[in-house]
Amino acid sequence: MAGRVAALRAARDRLLRGGSGRPRSWLSRRSARLIAVVGFLGPGLIAANAGNDAGGIATYSSVGAKYGYDLLWMMVVITVSLVVVQEMAARMGAVTGKGLAELIREQYGVRWSLFATTSVLIANLGICVSEFVGIGAALGLAGVPPQVSVPIAAIGVWLLLIRGSYKVAERIFVLMTIPFFAYPIAAILAHPDWGSVGHAVVAPNIHTSHAYLFLFIATAGTTITPFMQLYVQSAVVERGVGVDELNAERAEVTTGSIFANLVAGFIIIATGATLYLHGERNISTAAQAAKALAPFAGRYAEVLFAVGLLGASLLAAAILPVTAAYVIAETFGFEKGISRRIHEAPVFVAVITTLIAIGTIVAVIPGIPVISLLVGVQVVNGTLLPVLLIFIWRLASDRDVMGDYRNGRVFNVLAGLTVVATSGLSILLLAVTLGGAFL
Amino acid sequence: MATTTPPTVLHLSLIVGGTLRDRNGGRLGKVDDLIVRLGEDYPPVTGVLATVAGRPVFVPASELAEIGHGRVEMVSDRIDLQHFERRTGEVLLRKDVLDRQLINVDGARLVRANEIELARLEGWYRVVGVDTGLRGIVRRVAPRRLGANMPPGTFLDWASVEAFTGHVPSVRLRVPHPKLARLHAAQLADLVEAASHNEGEEIMRAVGDNEELEADVFEELDAQHRREFIEERSDDEVAAVLERMETDDAVDLLGDLPEERREQVVKLLPAVQRRRVRALAGYDPATAGGLMSPEFVCLYAQATKQEAIGRIERSRAPADTLAWVYVMNLDRRLKGAIALADLLRADPEMTMGEAATFLPPRVGAESDLEEVARLMTDYDLTVVPVVDERDQIMGVVSVDDVLEMVLPRGWRRRFDVLGGE
Numbered sequence: 052m053a054g055r056v057a058a059l060r061a062a063r064d065r066l067l068r069g070g071s072g073r074p075r076s077w078l079s080r081r082s083a084r085l086i087a088v089v090g091f092l093g094p095g096l097i098a099a100n101a102g103n104d105a106g107g108i109a110t111y112s113s114v115g116a117k118y119g120y121d122l123l124w125m126m127v128v129i130t131v132s133l134v135v136v137q138e139m140a141a142r143m144g145a146v147t148g149k150g151l152a153e154l155i156r157e158q159y160g161v162r163w164s165l166f167a168t169t170s171v172l173i174a175n176l177g178i179c180v181s182e183f184v185g186i187g188a189a190l191g192l193a194g195v196p197p198q199v200s201v202p203i204a205a206i207g208v209w210l211l212l213i214r215g216s217y218k219v220a221e222r223i224f225v226l227m228t229i230p231f232f233a234y235p236i237a238a239i240l241a242h243p244d245w246g247s248v249g250h251a252v253v254a255p256n257i258h259t260s261h262a263y264l265f266l267f268i269a270t271a272g273t274t275i276t277p278f279m280q281l282y283v284q285s286a287v288v289e290r291g292v293g294v295d296e297l298n299a300e301r302a303e304v305t306t307g308s309i310f311a312n313l314v315a316g317f318i319i320i321a322t323g324a325t326l327y328l329h330g331e332r333n334i335s336t337a338a339q340a341a342k343a344l345a346p347f348a349g350r351y352a353e354v355l356f357a358v359g360l361l362g363a364s365l366l367a368a369a370i371l372p373v374t375a376a377y378v379i380a381e382t383f384g385f386e387k388g389i390s391r392r393i394h395e396a397p398v399f400v401a402v403i404t405t406l407i408a409i410g411t412i413v414a415v416i417p418g419i420p421v422i423s424l425l426v427g428v429q430v431v432n433g434t435l436l437p438v439l440l441i442f443i444w445r446l447a448s449d450r451d452v453m454g455d456y457r458n459g460r461v462f463n464v465l466a467g468l469t470v471v472a473t474s475g476l477s478i479l480l481l482a483v484t485l486g487g488a489f490l
Numbered sequence: 491m492a493t494t495t496p497p498t499v500l501h502l503s504l505i506v507g508g509t510l511r512d513r514n515g516g517r518l519g520k521v522d523d524l525i526v527r528l529g530e531d532y533p534p535v536t537g538v539l540a541t542v543a544g545r546p547v548f549v550p551a552s553e554l555a556e557i558g559h560g561r562v563e564m565v566s567d568r569i570d571l572q573h574f575e576r577r578t579g580e581v582l583l584r585k586d587v588l589d590r591q592l593i594n595v596d597g598a599r600l601v602r603a604n605e606i607e608l609a610r611l612e613g614w615y616r617v618v619g620v621d622t623g624l625r626g627i628v629r630r631v632a633p634r635r636l637g638a639n640m641p642p643g644t645f646l647d648w649a650s651v652e653a654f655t656g657h658v659p660s661v662r663l664r665v666p667h668p669k670l671a672r673l674h675a676a677q678l679a680d681l682v683e684a685a686s687h688n689e690g691e692e693i694m695r696a697v698g699d700n701e702e703l704e705a706d707v708f709e710e711l712d713a714q715h716r717r718e719f720i721e722e723r724s725d726d727e728v729a730a731v732l733e734r735m736e737t738d739d740a741v742d743l744l745g746d747l748p749e750e751r752r753e754q755v756v757k758l759l760p761a762v763q764r765r766r767v768r769a770l771a772g773y774d775p776a777t778a779g780g781l782m783s784p785e786f787v788c789l790y791a792q793a794t795k796q797e798a799i800g801r802i803e804r805s806r807a808p809a810d811t812l813a814w815v816y817v818m819n820l821d822r823r824l825k826g827a828i829a830l831a832d833l834l835r836a837d838p839e840m841t842m843g844e845a846a847t848f849l850p851p852r853v854g855a856e857s858d859l860e861e862v863a864r865l866m867t868d869y870d871l872t873v874v875p876v877v878d879e880r881d882q883i884m885g886v887v888s889v890d891d892v893l894e895m896v897l898p899r900g901w902r903r904r905f906d907v908l909g910g911e
Contacts (some may be wrong), residue, residue, distance in 0.1 A: 146687030157589050161604070161630045164589075291714045293687065384591075384602025384622060 074468075094286035095137060095300075095307030097221065097370070098279040100228050102311055103318075105185020106178060106432075107273045108231075108360060109425035111315050112340040114266050115322025117332050118258070120251035123319055125267060127252060129274045130312040132469040136440065139458070139466060140280040141448040144287030145297050146456045152381035154446050167442055168382045170435045174277050175375045177428040178261045179406045182371065183414035185364035188337035192357040198415045205411040208368050212403055224369065227362020230355045235317040237347035241324035248320055261483055268476050269426050270318045272433025273488040274312065275473070278374045280443060283378050294456065318343070331391050335422050368410070376402040378466075434481070438472035453471050499618070499642040500559060502606035503630045506584050508560040510540045510549070512567035518542055521562050524583045524608075525574075528665050532616040533648040535620030538562055539574055539582065548574035557608070557615050559638050576658075579665055583617070586658050591689060592620060595621050595669040596650040598677040600684050605629060607622070607645050619645040654685075656692040666709065667696040682707070694719055699886045705734035708743060717746040729758035736808055738891060739765045744771065770885075778862050779855030781892065782876045782885030783808070788816040791825055791843025795836055802830070810888045814873045818844040823881040824852060852877045855884065863892050 103111075139212045140151065147154060152171075156164040186204045187197025250251050257263070277314060283304065292300050322343040341356035348355045376399045379385065385398045413419070444466045448458040458466060502524065502536045510519045518568040519542030526533040535557065547569060549562075549661045556563040581587060583606055594601045605626030607619045621643065629637040655665045670678065670693065678697060682690040697703050708716060708731055720728060720743060728747065732740045732755065744752055744767065756764055766784050773779030785807035789798055798815055803811065815833055817826040824844035828836070851865050865874050872889045 148688060156602075160589060165627075165631060234616055290685070291687070291718055293718065383624065383627060384604055471597075 056222065059383075094283045094290070095141070095304035095364070096310070097286070097307075098137070098283050099307040099311030100225055100363065101282075101367040101370050102274060102276055102279050103228065103231060103314055103363055104178075104182060104273075105188070105360060105364045106181045106425045106429045108185075108318065108340065108363065109181075109422050110266070110269045110273045110429050111318040112322045112326075112334055112343060113422060113426055114270060114318040115343070116211065116326040116334045116339075117266065118263065119323040119327040120248050120320065121256040121258065122263075122266065122270065123248065123251040123316060124253065124255045125270060126274075126312055126316045126319070129271055130309060131465070132271075132472075133275050133308045133312065134305050135465050135469055136280055136443060137283050137308055137464065138276055138301055139443050140284040141287050141292075141304045142297060142456060143443070143447055143453070144284040145292045145300060146296050148288055148289055150377060150381045151281050151443065151446075152378040154452060155442050156384075158380055158446060158449065158452060159442075163442075164382050167438060168378055170438045171277055171281065171378055172375060174377075174432045174435045175371055176406065176409060177211050177431050178276065178278060179368065179371050179375075179410040180413045181425050181428040182364045182368035183407075183410035184419065184421055184424060185360055188366065189357045189364060192337055192341065192353045198417070201411050201414045204365065204408050207363065208372075209383035209404065209407050212369060212373060213400060218474035221366070221369070224362050224366035228359055228366065229362075231314055231318075231363065233344055233347050233355050233359070234314060234321050237344045238317045238321040238324060240346040241321060242346075243320055243324035262474070264480055264483060265430060266426070268433035268480050269429035270433075271473055272431070272436055273429040274315065275436060275469075276432055277436055277439045279380070280370055280439060281378060282370055282374050285374065297456075299364065321346075335420060337421060340422070347415055363431045368407075372403040372406040375406055430480070433473070434477045437470060437477055440470045442471060498609060499645075500557065500608040500615070501626075501629065501637075502583055502588060502608065504559040504634070504638055505557060505608070507634075508558075508562060510538070510542065511561055511563045512569075513564060514567055515563075516567065518564070518569060519547065522546070523585055524557075525580050526583055526617055527577070527579045528581060528653060528655070529579050530616075531650070532611055532618055535615040535617075536577075537574070537579060542569060546574070548572045551614070551747050560634075573605065576732065579663075581653065581655060581658055581845065586655070587607060587653050590657075591654060591685065593652040593654070593667075593670070593681060593693075594622075594646060594650060595652055595672055598673055601646065601651075605645075606840070607642065616668065617648050619648050620651060621645045652691050654692055656688050666870070670696050671700070671703075675703060676710045678703075678707045679710035679712075679715075682719075683712060687718060690715065691719065691722070701730055702734055705731050709735060709739045713746070713803070716743060720746050721748070725758060727756045728755045732759060732767075733763060736783060737763065737770055738781065741767055741770045741780075742775065745775070772851060773855055774858050776895070777855060778853045778857040778859075778874070778876045778887055779885075781854070781859070781862065781887045781895070782855075783811050783888065783891075784885045786811050786816065786873075786875075786883070786886045788818055788824075790881050791817050791819055791841060791846075793817075793842045795833065795838050795840065795842070798842055800831060808888075810890060811873055811886050813888075814850070814871075814875075814886075815842075815846070816850070816875060816883055817842045818883065819843075821880075824850070824875060824877055824883050826850070827875070850875055852881075852883075853887075854878075859892065859895055862887050863896050 143151065143154065152164065152168060155167050183201050183205065187201045190200035191197060288302060322340070325343050325346065326332070326339070329340075331339065337356070337360065338353060341353045342354035344355050379402050380399060444451055447466070448463055450457055506523055508521045509517050510521050512518055518581065519540045521538055521540050523539040525537040525539065527536045532538050534551070535554075536551050538554060540549060540562075547565065553564050553566065553570075554562065555565045567778050588603050588606055590603060591600050592603055600878070601620070601622040603620045604623065605621035606617060607621060608615055609618045611618065623643065625643040629640050632640070642864070650669070652667045652669050666826050673681070678693060682693050682889070685693065687705060694704070694707065697707055708720070711719070723731070732743060735743065735830050740763070744755065747755060755769055759767060770780070770782070775781070785805070787798070787801050787805055787807065789801060802812060802815065813830055814827050815830060816824060817828070820824045825843065826841070827848050827850040828846035833845065850871070851869055853862055853865065855876055855878065862874055865871065866889055875883050875885045876885045878886060
């Protein structure tokens with residue numbers, strides 16, 4: 052009886068104490084709630100884990116293979132930015148009880164809202180494609196051609212979202228990302244020169260090349276992905292986190308971000324200490340990227356890599372279409388609440404189906420350049436990132452929207468710097484790319 | 491959904507941004523917003539906010555001659571510089587209503603105001619409806635000239651709309667939401683769950699005047715929202731809500747309160763209910779003891795049919811638990827049961843012991859949900875008695891409480907995938 056688990060869970064929620072009966076509480080309600088918020092699967096940790104998806108792995112691996120530790124310093128900077136941005140998103144969710152797209156619509160009207168939604172959708176479509184490419188690549192390591200694996204995975208994800216128990220699947224997917232914790236071990240076993248790693252973290256080593264800028268923006272784009280911020284805010288709203296739980300939610304978002312970026316940093320170190328040192332600087336296949344795990348897993352490196360890549364890609368492939376559907380529903384005022392069954396929320400289903408279908412179609416094209424496509428998508432993401440960040444920044448510091456919970460002065464400066472830096476990079480990349488095209 | 495297409499429909503987005511003109515058509519300034527007074531079926535325009543020579547100006551309705559797309563004309567040719575002060579019930583259409591969520595009362599759902607439609611009705615300009623479809627969005631995104639030529643489509647009649655006003659920055663503004671009274675408690679609960687917290691609070695406050703309805707809405711809310719809203723209420727308010735609930739639901743709600751407040755609230759309850767709540771509160775909610783209601787009718791085997799009916803007439807127990815009437819022997823042991831309909835049809839000469847031939851299956855207070863559900867299914871029962879170790883009846887579990895617990899979650903909330911437990 053499937054409902055029984057749910058019923059007992061609901062019963063546990065309502066556990067009663069304080070009566071004359073024997074005490075059967077093993078946790079006070081407040082601390083139970085705290086654990087639910089800070090716990091293993093808060094929005095922040097899920098978002099962060101989904102952030103280390105196919106595109107993330109491809110980008111971090113490319114960074115490590117091409118430049119060794121040279122880009123490590125920016126992981127520190129990006130982590131600070133990510134924490135700042137996610138905190139704003141979570142805070143807005145808790146204070147207003149509304150999603151980001153909804154707030155943009157209410158505060159800036161239809162035109163701005165369409166602009167923001169369009170850029171989010173372009174970015175999301177790209178990432179959705181990249182997740183299915185990632186699924187194909189992961190199972191490709193096991194010898195299954197993407198033309199077989201991707202459609203099956205796509206149908207599975209679709210059924211899960213439309214009919215199934217998403218909560219259970221979410222846990223499985225997150226568990227499947229555990230193999231990526233092999234990266235820190237692999238990085239240590241590869242015996243990197245910790246002196247130069249430490250130096251690279253604190254001392255920026257900047258190259259003035261197009262490729263460096265390209266990877267720089269891809270890293271920013273994949274780490275501070277727009278959809279993650281939308282997801283965090285919507286999840287905070289849906290879970291009913293109120294301002295009284297804001298500090299717990301802040302802690303959760305912060306640890307999630309730091310944790311995910313630590314793993315990302317170790318991916319760079321592991322690839323830097325192996326592929327880069329062996330002169331394998333331009334990786335183009337998943338099999339190459341998997342070699343970074345060899346110091347730990349030996350000949351099982353590919354298996355480990357495949358499972359991790361599959362889990363992360365599936366997790367993001369499930370979250371992404373839903374996030375996109377929320378954004379569209381909020382922007383256009385379509386039904387997204389109140390007994391959302393299929394026939395009552397057709398737009399929801401249509402958006403989810405379309406995104407999955409497009410992702411699948413692209414991913415089964417024979418002979419697509421996997422790694423360059425994955426990194427390329429992250430560059431698009433990084434370029435569109437400023438659009439969303441500016442909205443987040445402005446809304447989070449708006450007195451009308453946030454009241455006493457608006458950004459403080461120091462915080463505003465940090466957020467502003469993030470916005471300016473990412474915007475500057477996007478403009479720079481556009482200029483360099485266009486300039487390169489004309490020269 | 492009621493829809494109308496009056497002859498000349500004006501679109502708010504084409505009025506604001508237009509020019510404010512004097513009697514002779516001379517340009518005075520730019521129209522920023524329209525003010526309306528909520529409360530009527532079709533709220534009248536009570537003024538215009540405009541920018542004249544770089545300064546914000548308020549023009550009361552008495553100074554206005556005509557409102558149209560791209561222009562608002564005044565009665566006189568000079569302007570009194572007035573400062574806008576919000577009067578009771580007044581909202582700014584563009585700032586406070588456009589692009590925000592509204593309640594479609596007749597559809598019992600939340601909609602978004604993509605466009606606000608006005609028309610001249612009963613001699614003055616009034617809000618007649620909202621466009622919640624794509625047409626409104628397209629008109630606003632399209633260039634102004636193109637938008638003005640788009641024919642008005644069907645729209646939602648304002649008579650079936652309630653606007654949220656909680657975000658309007660004015661303490662004096664307390665707009666009642668009379669149309670909400672048309673909704674059923676379950677529908678109101680769905681709306682509260684779908685709305686943001688503040689909007690939900692506005693709905694709860696609006697139904698708060700009707701304590702019976704408020705208690706019903708609380709019963710229908712899911713655990714997460716019930717907790718959110720009950721915590722914000724004072725002990726007295728919580729007690730007032732609990733008083734109107736059935737005991738088992740009241741205990742559930744009490745469980746949503748922080749531990750330190752429960753005793754305070756229980757003390758505020760009337761004596762009878764206080765005793766019942768205390769008795770029930772000792773049981774695990776996933777067992778028969780936690781699910782049962784202490785309100786039922788059980789008579790001695792010697793009682794007559796007339797006495798039984800008299801007890802039912804005086805009983806304050808909810809109708810569903812009275813579907814079965816129980817019979818006990820002199821040791822108060824459960825001896826039999828009879829369905830209410832069978833009791834009515836029974837021979838008036840028979841005693842209850844003779845009439846109630848059915849020996850009902852029973853559960854102990856520790857029996858779990860599954861056992862109760864299975865008994866109900868096997869015996870086709872809507873009510874199952876709960877007995878103590880001496881086989882004395884303590885309460886009854888009715889099917890609605892069990893159904894609520896065993897219904898798969900997905901049946902209710904299809905796309906609630908981002909939510910927590």
